Amino acid sequence: GAVVSQHPSWVICKSGTSVKIECRSLDFQATTMFWYRQFPKQSLMLMATSNEGSKATYEQGVEKDKFLINHASLTLSTLTVTSAHPEDSSFYICSARDGSPSSYNEQFFGPGTRLTVL
C-alpha cells in the first residue's frame, strides 16, 4: 500500500515551453502533497506544500508564477513549470501525506521526474 506515482518519469523540453508533472496517490487519499526539487548530488529542497482544494504554500525563494501547483482532488496534484529555462532542469519529486490516524502523517514519495530544458 501507500504508493505514489509520478508522470512523466522524464521529460525534455525546449526553453520557453511549459511542462506539467503529475503526482498521484494510488491507494490512499492525500489531503496534503509536497513538491521537492533535487539538484545533482544534493539533498531535497521543499518547494511547496499543496493542500487539496486550496492554494499551495510556497517556500521562501520559490517563484509562485513559475511553478504552478494544483491539487484538485485527494489523489492528484500537478506541478507546472511555466516558461521553462535551462536552470529549471532538475529532478522533481513529490510526496503525499497519508492523513489517516495510524500513519503519523508519514509522507510517501514518488519516483521522481527528471526535467531537462534545452
Next chain:
Amino acid sequence: AQSVTQPDIHITVSEGASLELRCNYSYGATPYLFWYVQSPGQGLQLLLKYFSGDTLVQGIKGFEAEFKRSQSSFNLRKPSVHWSDAAEYFCAVGALTGGGNKLTFGTGTQLKVEL
C-alpha cells in the same frame, strides 16, 4: 527552525563490514525522524522511522537506528553491509505544522561498498 546534519558526505565500507551513518538534528520538541535511501535516478524509499516509544527502531533491509535525545542523534546502523546497499542515504526530521508533516532533509551520505 528544524535542521538536520549528516556529517559524512561519503563513506566507503567493505562488503560484510558494519556500517554507521551519522545524523544529528535540531528541533524544539520531540522530533519525528526518518531515514530514506535513494538509488541513482530514483525516488526515496523509507528505511525506518521514529515517532515515539522504543528508541531503537528496526527497519527494512536489516537496518536499525537509535534515537538518542541527549545527543540529538539518530544514527543508522547495519551489522553487515551488502553490495546492493550502495546508495545515497538521507536523514530527515519532521514537524507537525498546520497542514501536515513538513520534512527537512540532511545533505545526504553517499555510501560506496567495496567488494
